[in-house]
Amino acid sequence: MGLFVAQLLTGLANAAALFLVASGLSLIFGVTRIVNFAHGSLYMLGAYFGVMLMQSLPGAVGFWGSIVLSSLIVGAIGIIIEICVLRPVYRAPELFQLVATFGVILVIQDLTLMFWGAEDQLGPRAPGLKSVVRILGEPIPQYDLALIVITPFILLGLWWLISKTRVGILVRAATQDREMVGALGVNQSWLFTGVFFLGSALAGLGGAIQLPKGGADLLMDLNIISAVFVVVVIGGMGSIVGAFVASVLISVLNVFGVAYLPQSTLVLMYVVMAIVLLVRPYGLFGREEKAGEHGQAGEPDRPIRPAGVRGRLFAAALFLALALVPVFGSNFTQVLLTDILIFCLFAASLQFMLSTGGMVSFGHAAFFGGGAYAAALLVTYADSPMELAFLFAPLAAGLLAVVFGWFCIRLSGVYFAMLTLAFSQLVWSLVFQWYDVTGGDDGLVNIWPSAWLSGTTTYYYFTLIVGVGGIIFLRHLIHSPFGYSLRATRDSARQADATGINVTHVQWAAFATAGAMAGLAGGLFVFSKGSVFPNELEIEKSFDALIVVFLGGVKTLSGGVVGAAFMESVKDWLTRLEYWRLILGLLIIGVVIVAPAGIVGTLRGLSERLGLRWTGETTR
Amino acid sequence: MLEISALNSFYGKAHILNDLDFSINRGEVVALLGRNGAGKTTTMKSIMQLVHPKSGRVSFDGADITSLPSHKIARLGLGYVPEERRIFSDLTILENLEVGRQKARKDAPVWTVEALFELFPNLWERRNNRGKAMSGGEQQMLTIARTLMGNPKLLLLDEPSEGIAPVIVEQMAKTILRFKEEGLTVIISEQNLHFARIVADRAIILESGEKKFDGTFTDLENQPDIRDAYLSV
The missing domain is CATH 1.10.3470 (ABC transporter involved in vitamin B12 uptake, BtuC)
Incomplete structure (x- = not known):
């Protein structure tokens, strides 16, 4: 029993970073229709900035301050990406934006290597939360408990932002029909940039907040991205609550998988995803995508002909x-x-x-x-x-x-x-x-x-x-x-x-x-x-x-x-x-x-x- | 107030608007008439820059708006009510109105949520419902109300009488006449000549993206050949 609870708690704590990155990805996709493959890279940057800042800012205030600060820095980097890379290609077909984000992954990988070098960085531990608590006889890291408490508040905050504020209403409206939102006088560009900032900041927050558990390395961008995709697909694209539920599901499943089926930990996640999609093709909390409802009427493609x-x-x-x-x-x-x-x-x-x-x-x-x-x-x-x-x-x-x-x-x-x-x-x-x-x-x-x-x-x-x-x-x-x-x-x-x-x-x-x-x-x-x-x-x-x-x-x-x-x-x-x-x-x-x-x-x-x-x- | 000159718009290679010219004066209600595919909707979309014209010029209150993005055109006081309504169906009626909200301006009637609910009492009853479960008439009211939240000077109404019950059409006509009393300028695209005649001061007839007639309804009645050529089915 004790072991079971301990594993459950570890899973819940692991869900924090996954949820933050996934909710950011989901948010960005909802409004801009861009699947940001570089989202894992932003998570990685959050971790590296976090380590750097924590080393220079002392104490508990420094620790938590560094996390917030790295999140904001990564948000700002997201703005740069949005303005320089994505804004010029919003009118292009979706695939183009996707490929552009592949490019961003490569660029961030090498820039990270340039600034921080190839060596893995150890994540500093949180001041005041370095020890363990005994629950049913099992040692649970205090930091894990802190994460379990913090994450629902972030979820609540995001939920409030999306469902209660004007910005949230505009975001939801733009998710459905961004052209109409523009025709009603809302500047879409700023809405996009804003959403990109928020989504990126969430990824950065995820990277920084997991530091005491994981640290920072050059592989973490691609390591997390497939799990994030799984979470977003299981939860439903564009749903914050879905991202939360799916993160918890996947993280808990992973912890139990490691304990009881060590040979199949990686497979498990994808099996769950396939099952969910079979039952609910648009995810647990997702809505059916209606393709091409208000598609842009562009130049029709030229027909493909055999070679002359x-x-x-x-x-x-x-x-x-x-x-x-x-x-x-x-x-x-x-x-x-x-x-x-x-x-x-x-x-x-x-x-x-x-x-x-x-x-x-x-x-x-x-x-x-x-x-x-x-x-x-x-x-x-x-x-x-x-x-x-x-x-x-x-x-x-x-x-x-x-x-x-x-x-x-x-x-x-x-x-x-x-x-x-x-x-x-x-x-x-x-x-x-x-x-x-x-x-x-x-x-x-x-x-x-x-x-x-x-x-x-x-x-x-x-x-x-x-x-x-x-x-x-x-x-x-x-x-x-x-x-x-x-x-x-x-x-x-x-x-x-x-x-x-x-x-x-x-x-x-x-x-x-x-x-x-x-x-x-x-x-x-x-x-x-x-x-x-x-x-x-x-x-x-x-x-x-x-x-x-x-x-x-x-x-x-x-x-x-x-x-x-x-x-x-x-x-x-x-x-x-x-x-x-x-x-x-x-x-x-x-x-x-x-x-x-x-x-x-x-x-x-x-x-x-x-x-x-x-x-x-x-x-x- | 609105001047359109030598406007040419395309969908891909299809030439939709062909050297279109017309102008609208402040306080007028003008009906844009013509059959399906005559270019009425494209005219409205071209004004709003939802379709980008290849050449020509649209000016509003003397300023060229041809190269502005849609949201800036809307902020200048052009309110667009699309034919397909484009309700945000995941949002409640109140939230739909919130999306349209813009600052009040001195030279246009100012609308509040309360005033709009007074104008469209059906919406008040369903204010916290999502846009999904609404009848065609209710959707049309919501679309108009949403655009009015931007306090426009000029309202572009694309086929407001289409697909709604006759009783509601009558109500709609009264509403448009009320807009006119409030000092709103309105362009309304219509296939329903009867409806257009009730609400509008002037008719502009389009055919294949070209202007074929521009004058009062009395003039139009005196030229039955025009009506037969461009309006009757």
Whole structure:
């Protein structure tokens, strides 16, 4: 009994930071419709500023003062981000803002490294709350009890702000229809900035207040963000009370998980989330998202057409040039090109579901890594020949996508994206924690191709044929009747439905196809490296794919491929620099603001001004 | 008071407003008439900069407002009542009114929550209800009341009689006539000629985003060909 209560209390105390970060994220999303991926970074900054301030401000007043001060500093940083990065792209589609926040993550990571160095910082303990209290014989840290008391007051304060003040009323109105709020004379920009300040300050507060329990390190930004997403999705986007309930649920579950099911702590959270979403698709306290009710009437997208003669000739010439590389290029060039081709196929598969299908997935790595692991497991445990294992990669990834897709396509927009993220994290945590089978962190090694495919040059040719073949297959699919149906479901699901298209089936099939093709890329990957590690399933891998699709041009056909090729080449050179994340982050933010059409879109725009056409005519 | 000159607006590539010109004088009630798709709503949205015109000029009290953001235009005293009503359905009626609240101004009638509840007694009874469970007529009253909370000088009413019961339409006509007595300038877009004739002093007829007629209702009656060409179904 005593132990049980102690664990419950620990869970409740752990919920504090999670709740603060999640409520901030939820608030920002509600009003601005931006999923701020950089919210974990703001939490991290709160912790670093907290440590710094606590070291110079003495006593209890200094301690609590530092927490408040760090929160305000992080709030101010949030304002800077909002004004410099997000304000220029509010009119752009949601994905652009999302990618901009990826850029912010990278920038903050390197700036933190620059200012505070790579070493973990120990969190100072709270003056006057350093000892423990015995409850039912179990020692409970006083600070935990303090957190349990403080958090409900913060919840109450936020609730009062949102439901009782004019600012709160405006925030809620803007959550529903921000254009109308503007037409009634409310300055939306300031409302947005205000909400960003509050949301960021909450994240900073979360970072600083958890210091005596956790400290500050450079990994805490991405470590918390997936838990925060889970909380926000379980609680319901935009609901503060939901964020609180879900934080408590997840934290308590985690503590009990560590105690009773130590092998499955990471998985547990995502399982709970999947169950909640099945029962209540918009979270415990969320409301159904009505998409496109008062959408901006912008320029309609230009239709995607097959490549014209010029485009085909160019692609053929490129293929020929790639085929000739082994004649002239070094071994290193071939290895690099193999990596690039694999990444291109991976990106093309994401672009297929994202651009053609309108389904923004945050967890595409699940299928890339899933395919790689499927092949590696078959080789390791069944001693299967490489050919069979290689074919198993897209098959297994496709099956995985069929299962995940069944859940995901019931949702749309942000909830869809969050669920894909959760599923990919589920796969990642399974692989990471199921040490006996997957080798956990040590990965699976000695997964080499058969004799007839081994050797850098041979495998390069193999990758070239399979990779280019896969990309061409996806392109053909886009111009097939299936592709037309898919585009119809993207542009208007309702109208497509009324036309007689089975929207669910079409989207499901597209999801599965994208997953299988990502798995194919994963299969190519595992045999080119001879090993696979859990990081191929990580959020960063999914983000990478999203970023290159975006960099290349979301509304183009070849954007993913071009973006992937560009990014892999640049990264190879960039990662030799110390602060490459900073440069990459700024590059991403720069592209979002200056050239939102991406590389392909921008080049196409330029060449069309010169009178060159790359696509074929539509047949009438 | 309001001058529109050579206004051109587009939705994507579709040309909606074509070199539109007209002006509104202080204290007038003007009806914007025309069939579905004639450009009535786009005219109002272009005035409010909810649609950004490609070219042309809108000036209000002599100042160019063409490049201002919507909230600044609203603060200058233009009150927009959208056709789709756009009630904040998660907010109570009182909260909806609060969103619209702006400072009083000297040259326009001043509205308080109490005065609006007097004008629309139905709203008072449901003041703490959320916007969700309201009839079309009640929603329309709330939309108008919400905009009046901004104490506008010029009211843009987009199809106020659409989708509400005939009894309420009559009540609406009386309300608009009362606005006129209070000194409010009103532009009202309508498909219902009968309703427009009761409340408005002047008619402007649009067709394919072009102005086809601008004059009094007596003039319009003397030109049945215009009515037949642009208004009858």
